[in-house]
Amino acid sequence: MNRFLLPLAAFALLLVVLIVGLKHAPQKDIIPSPLIGKSAPHFTLPNLLDEGHPVSDDALKGRWSLVNVWGTWCGECRAEHATLLQIKQEARVPIIGIDWRDQDADAKNWLTQLGDPYERVGTDHDGRVAIDWGVYGAPESFLIDPAGTVVYKHVGAMTPQVWQQEFLPRVGAAPAPAAPAPAGSGA
Amino acid sequence: MVIELGHYALILALLLAAAQAFFGLAGPVLRRERWLAAVPSAACGQFVFTALAVAVLVHAFIVNDFSVRYVAENSNSALPLFYRVTALWGAHEGSMLLWILVLALWTMAVVASMRRLPVEFAARALGVLGVISFGFLLFTLATSNPFARLNPAAPDGNDLNPVLQDPAFAIHPPILYMGYVGFSVGFAFACAAMLEGRRDQLWARWMRPWTVMAWAFLSCGIALGSWWAYYELGWGGFWFWDPVENASFMPWLIGTALIHSLAVTEKRGLFKSWTLLLAVTAFSLSLLGTFLVRSGVLVSVHSFAADPSRGIFILAFLVVMIGGALLLYAWRAPRMKSAAGFDLMSRESFLLFNNILLTIAAAVVFGGTLAPLIADTLGLGTLSVGPPYFNPSFLVPMLPLLALVPLGMHARWKRGGLGEAGRPLLIALAVAAVLALALAFGVYAHPLTLTPIGATLGIWIMFAALIDPLSRWRRRLPLPAGVLGMSIAHLGLGVFVLGITFVQSNTIERDIALKPGESAQIGSYTFRYLGGEDIEGPNYEGFRGTVGISRGGRAVTVLHPEKRRYWVQGTVQTTAAIAPGLNRDLLAALGEDVGAGAWSLRFQYRPLIRLIWLGALIMAIGGVTAVLGWRQRGLAPSDASTAIAPGGPLGAATGSPAGSRGGVS
Amino acid sequence: MTPRRRRLLWVLGILVGVAAAGGLALRAFQQNVMFYFDPSKIAAGEVKPGQRFRLGGMVEKGSVQRIPGTLEVRFVVTDFRHSVPVRYSNVLPDLFREGAGVVAHGRLDANGTFVADEVLAKHDEKYMPPEVARSLNQGASSRTQ
Numbered sequence: 001m002n003r004f005l006l007p008l009a010a011f012a013l014l015l016v017v018l019i020v021g022l023k024h025a026p027q028k029d030i031i032p033s034p035l036i037g038k039s040a041p042h043f044t045l046p047n048l049l050d051e052g053h054p055v056s057d058d059a060l061k062g063r064w065s066l067v068n069v070w071g072t073w074c075g076e077c078r079a080e081h082a083t084l085l086q087i088k089q090e091a092r093v094p095i096i097g098i099d100w101r102d103q104d105a106d107a108k109n110w111l112t113q114l115g116d117p118y119e120r121v122g123t124d125h126d127g128r129v130a131i132d133w134g135v136y137g138a139p140e141s142f143l144i145d146p147a148g149t150v151v152y153k154h155v156g157a158m159t160p161q162v163w164q165q166e167f168l169p170r171v172g173a174a175p176a177p178a179a180p181a182p183a184g185s186g187a
Numbered sequence: 188m189v190i191e192l193g194h195y196a197l198i199l200a201l202l203l204a205a206a207q208a209f210f211g212l213a214g215p216v217l218r219r220e221r222w223l224a225a226v227p228s229a230a231c232g233q234f235v236f237t238a239l240a241v242a243v244l245v246h247a248f249i250v251n252d253f254s255v256r257y258v259a260e261n262s263n264s265a266l267p268l269f270y271r272v273t274a275l276w277g278a279h280e281g282s283m284l285l286w287i288l289v290l291a292l293w294t295m296a297v298v299a300s301m302r303r304l305p306v307e308f309a310a311r312a313l314g315v316l317g318v319i320s321f322g323f324l325l326f327t328l329a330t331s332n333p334f335a336r337l338n339p340a341a342p343d344g345n346d347l348n349p350v351l352q353d354p355a356f357a358i359h360p361p362i363l364y365m366g367y368v369g370f371s372v373g374f375a376f377a378c379a380a381m382l383e384g385r386r387d388q389l390w391a392r393w394m395r396p397w398t399v400m401a402w403a404f405l406s407c408g409i410a411l412g413s414w415w416a417y418y419e420l421g422w423g424g425f426w427f428w429d430p431v432e433n434a435s436f437m438p439w440l441i442g443t444a445l446i447h448s449l450a451v452t453e454k455r456g457l458f459k460s461w462t463l464l465l466a467v468t469a470f471s472l473s474l475l476g477t478f479l480v481r482s483g484v485l486v487s488v489h490s491f492a493a494d495p496s497r498g499i500f501i502l503a504f505l506v507v508m509i510g511g512a513l514l515l516y517a518w519r520a521p522r523m524k525s526a527a528g529f530d531l532m533s534r535e536s537f538l539l540f541n542n543i544l545l546t547i548a549a550a551v552v553f554g555g556t557l558a559p560l561i562a563d564t565l566g567l568g569t570l571s572v573g574p575p576y577f578n579p580s581f582l583v584p585m586l587p588l589l590a591l592v593p594l595g596m597h598a599r600w601k602r603g604g605l606g607e608a609g610r611p612l613l614i615a616l617a618v619a620a621v622l623a624l625a626l627a628f629g630v631y632a633h634p635l636t637l638t639p640i641g642a643t644l645g646i647w648i649m650f651a652a653l654i655d656p657l658s659r660w661r662r663r664l665p666l667p668a669g670v671l672g673m674s675i676a677h678l679g680l681g682v683f684v685l686g687i688t689f690v691q692s693n694t695i696e697r698d699i700a701l702k703p704g705e706s707a708q709i710g711s712y713t714f715r716y717l718g719g720e721d722i723e724g725p726n727y728e729g730f731r732g733t734v735g736i737s738r739g740g741r742a743v744t745v746l747h748p749e750k751r752r753y754w755v756q757g758t759v760q761t762t763a764a765i766a767p768g769l770n771r772d773l774l775a776a777l778g779e780d781v782g783a784g785a786w787s788l789r790f791q792y793r794p795l796i797r798l799i800w801l802g803a804l805i806m807a808i809g810g811v812t813a814v815l816g817w818r819q820r821g822l823a824p825s826d827a828s829t830a831i832a833p834g835g836p837l838g839a840a841t842g843s844p845a846g847s848r849g850g851v852s
Numbered sequence: 853m854t855p856r857r858r859r860l861l862w863v864l865g866i867l868v869g870v871a872a873a874g875g876l877a878l879r880a881f882q883q884n885v886m887f888y889f890d891p892s893k894i895a896a897g898e899v900k901p902g903q904r905f906r907l908g909g910m911v912e913k914g915s916v917q918r919i920p921g922t923l924e925v926r927f928v929v930t931d932f933r934h935s936v937p938v939r940y941s942n943v944l945p946d947l948f949r950e951g952a953g954v955v956a957h958g959r960l961d962a963n964g965t966f967v968a969d970e971v972l973a974k975h976d977e978k979y980m981p982p983e984v985a986r987s988l989n990q991g992a993s994s995r996t997q
Contacts, residue, residue: 008513021484021560131951575884580877698942759946778943783921
C-alpha cells in the first residue's frame with residue numbers, strides 16, 4: 001500500500017470516533033428531571049400581582065396546567081414570551097408562573113409591557129422553590145396533569161413546535177376539555 | 188436596521204468567499220487570466236464585508252442594542268464600555284465571527300504580499316483560504332447567526348460571564364485565533380503546492396514566514412490563556428490539560444515541528460513530503476480543536492454551550508477540508524522525493540529528531556485528549572485522563588528533545604559536527620549543571636529527581652542560545668535575522684523550562700479553615716488570616732478577606748482575596764489575590780464561610796511561575812524577530828521572482844534553478 | 853557506513869525511541885486513567901477496592917453537612933436510584949450546590965463512604981457533565997417505569 005495514504009486512513013479512523021462521540025454528546029434537553037411521574041413539589045409563594053392570595057401547588061390540582069419558571073434577567077424567557085401568550089390565547093392549559101430570583105418591580109414592568117400570559121405568578125426570591133423543582137436555569141416549563149403529577153419538562157425557551165409536538169399530545173392523551181374548567185377531567 | 192445590514196454583509200462575504208474559492212481553484216486549471224485577476228478582488232471584498240459585519244455587531248454592543256439576542260445574552264448596560272466591545276467574543280456566535288475576521292485578516296495579508304509569489308500559486312492558495320472562509324461563514328449563518336433578533340427587545344442584557352470580564356480575556360481570544368487560524372496560510376500554501384504538483388521546495392521558503400508568525404501568535408495566545416486561567420479562575424492552576432487547552436496546544440506542537448522541518452526543506456530540499464504533511468496537520472488540528480470545543484463531544488471547563496447540530500456541520504467541514512487535503516497528499520506527495528543525504532551529527536538529523544519527538548509529544552496529548560471518546564466508541568466505559576497521565580507521558584519525548592536543542596542549534600548542515608561551538612557548549616553545560624544543583628539544593632530545598640535535570644537543561648539551553656549571537660558580536664560579524672530570531676526563541680524556551688521545573692517541584696499548596704487571627708505556614712511564609720468585611724461593587728456584592736503574609740517575622744505583603752456574587756446572573760466567583768514576583772508568587776483565595784467564624788482558605792506559594800509566561804513571550808518575540816528580519820531583507824521577493832519562469836505567470840514552471848538540487852530526476 | 857546501512861540504523865533508532873515512548877505513555881495511561889461510576893454502579897459492586905475513580909451524580913437536597921470551623925464537608929451524591937455518602941476536606945468549587953450535578957475524584961473507604969480529594973464544577977451553572985446527565989437520566993427513567 002502507498003504509505004502516503006496512511007494519514008488519510010488515520011483520519012478516517014478518527015472520524016469514526018468523532019461521529020460516535022457526537023452521537024453520545026448530550027442534547028440540550030437531556031438534563032433529566034427526577035420529578036417526572038411524581039407529584040409536583042409542594043410550595044407556597046407570594047403572589048406577584050395579588051398580594052392577598054398566595055400561589056401554591058393547590059393551583060395545579062384538578063386540571064392540566066403548565067408551570068413556567070422565568071425571570072426578567074433571562075434572555076431566553078423574553079424569546080419564549082410570545083409563545084406563552086399564544087398558549088394563553090388557546091385557553092386550553094393555564095400557565096402558572098414562578099418568577100425566579102427576580103425583583104418584583106421588574107417583573108411587574110415586564111408583564112405590563114409584554115403582556116401577561118400567566119393565570120397567576122408566584123415570586124421565588126431566594127430560589128428555594130426552584131431548587132425543589134430541580135430548576136437548572138430559566139426558562140423551564142413543566143406540564144402537570146389533573147392529579148398534580150409532573151408529566152413532562154422542557155428546558156429552554158418554549159416554542160410553538162415544542163408546544164405542539166411535546167406538550168399538546170400529552171394533554172390530548174387525556175379526554176381534553178375544551179376549556180380549562182377546574183372540574184376533574186380525569187387522568 | 189443596522190443589524191440587518193450586518194447580516195447582509197455576512198451573506199455578501201459568504202458569496203465573495205465562494206467566488207474567491209472558485210476563481211482561485213478553477214482559474215489556474217482552466218487557464219483564465221481574468222479569473223485569476225478576480226481572486227484578490229474577491230478576497231478584499233470578503234474582508235471588507237466581514238469587517239463591516241463585525242463593526243455592526245460591535246456597534247450593537249456599544250449602543251446596548253438589546254433587541255439583538257446575542258447582545259442581550261452577553262452584555263449589560265452596566266458593563267464598562269471596554270468589556271462591551273470584548274463581549275463580542277464572549278460566546279459561541281461572536282467568537283465564530285472573530286474566527287472569520289481573523290481568517291479574513293490573514294487572507295488580506297496574503298493578498299498584500301502576493302506580488303512576491305507566482306500568480307497561479309497565489310491564486311490557488313487564496314482559493315483554498317476561500318474554501319475555509321466559505322465553510323465557516325456558512326456555518327455561522329446557518330447554525331449560529333449572531334445577528335438574530337430578540338422580539339420583543341430586552342430592557343437590559345444578561346451580562347457577560349464574570350470570569351470573562353478581564354483585560355487578559357479581552358486580548359486572549361484574538362491572539363489565540365491569530366495563531367491557530369494563521370496556520371491556515373501554511374495549509375493553503377501546502378495545498379497550492381500539491382495542486383500544482385510542484386517538485387521543488389520554493390513553497391517552503393514562501394510558507395516559512397507565515398508559519399513562524401502564526402506560531403508566534405499561538406505561543407503568545409496560549410501563554411495569555413494560561414495566565415488568565417491562573418489568576419481569574421481563582422485557584423492558581425496555570426495548565427490543566429483540559430481538552431480546550433489541548434486543542435490549542437496540539438497545533439502548537441505540530442506547528443513547532445513544522446517551523447523546524449521548514450528550515451530543512453527550504454535550505455536543503457529535504458523532508459518535503461513530511462513538511463507538507465505537518466503543514467496540513469497543524470491546521471487540521473486547529474479545525475479539530477474547533478470541533479471539540481464547540482460540539483460538546485468532550486467535557487471541558489471552558490467549552491461553549493454544547494450543540495450537536497453544530498458538531499455535525501463542523502464534522503462535515505472537517506471531512507471536506509482535512510479529507511480533501513490528505514487525499515491530495517496521497518496523490519501528490521509521492522512525487523516530492525528528496526535525494527540528498529546527511530550525516531548523523533548534522534543539523535538535518537537533529538531537526539529530524541526534533542520533529543519525531545514533537546510529533547510523539549503531540550500524539551501523547553492527542554491520545555489523552557481523545558481517550559474518553561475512544562473508550563466510549565469501544566464500549567469500555569466512561570473514563571477520563573488528567574495530569575497524572577499527561578505530565579509523565581509528556582516528559583518522555585520532551586526530555587530528550589530539550590537535551591538535543593543546544594546541540595541541534597549549533598550542528599552544521601550536511602556534514603555535521605559542532606565545529607567551534609563544541610567547546611563553549613561543553614563549558615555551558617558544566618556551568619548550567621553547577622547552577623542547577625545550587626538552585627535545586629541550595630535555594631529551593633526538597634527537589635525531585637527531575638529538578639536538577641530540568642534546571643540544567645533550562646539553563647544550558649539559555650546559554651547555548653547566547654553562544655552564536657555573542658561570538659558574532661565579538662567578531663563584529665553581522666547577525667542574520669533568522670539566527671537572531673532562533674536564538675531569542677530558544678532563550679525563551681530555556682527560561683520556560685527553568686520556570687516550569689521549579690513550579691512543578693517546589694509549589695506548596697494548602698487548603699485550610701481559619702478564624703481571624705489564625706495563621707498557616709506555607710514554606711518559609713506565614714499566612715495570617717486577619718478577618719474580612721462585606722463589600723459591594725458596581726455589579727456585585729461580596730466578602731473581602733485580609734491575609735497578612737510574613738517571612739521570618741518580617742511583613743511581606745497583605746492580600747485581599749474576594750468572594751463575589753454577581754447580581755445579574757447570580758453567579759458566585761472566587762477572586763484570588765496574588766502577590767506576584769519574578770522569584771515567586773504568593774496566592775490567597777477565599778473558599779466559603781464554614782461556620783464558627785471561620786473561612787476556608789487556599790494558600791499557595793509558587794516559585795518562578797512568571798518565567799513560564801515570560802519564556803513563552805520571549806519565544807514569540809523570537810519568531811516575530813525572524814519574520815520581520817526576513818521581510819526587511821526582502822529575501823522572499825527576489826527568490827520568488829527567480830521562480831517565475833520566462834513566458835509569463837501562467838507558464839510558471841514547476842521547477843527552478845534554486846530548487847533543482849532536491850528535485851527528482 | 854553505506855547509506856543503506858545508515859538508513860537502517862536510523863529506522864531502527866527511531867523505532868526503538870517511538871516504542872519506548874509509546875510504552876511509557878501507555879503505562880502512565882493504564883496507571884492513571886480514571887473510570888467514571890455513578891452510585892448505581894457502585895451499588896452493583898463494579899468498583900474494585902481501593903480503586904481511584906470519578907463519581908458523578910446530583911448532590912442530594914439537604915444532605916450537605918459541615919463540621920463548623922473546619923474544612924470537613926459531608927454530602928450525599930445520588931443518581932435517583934442509589935446514593936453514596938461523600939466526605940471532602942478541601943475548598944469546594946464556587947458552583948457546588950445542593951440539587952446540582954457534581955463530579956468528584958477519590959476512593960471508597962471501608963465503610964462505603966467516598967473520600968473525595970477533588971470536587972469539580974464548571975463555570976457555567978446551567979451545565980451538566982454529559983456522563984452525569986446520562987446517569988441521572990437512566991436513574992430518573994428507571995424510577996418512572
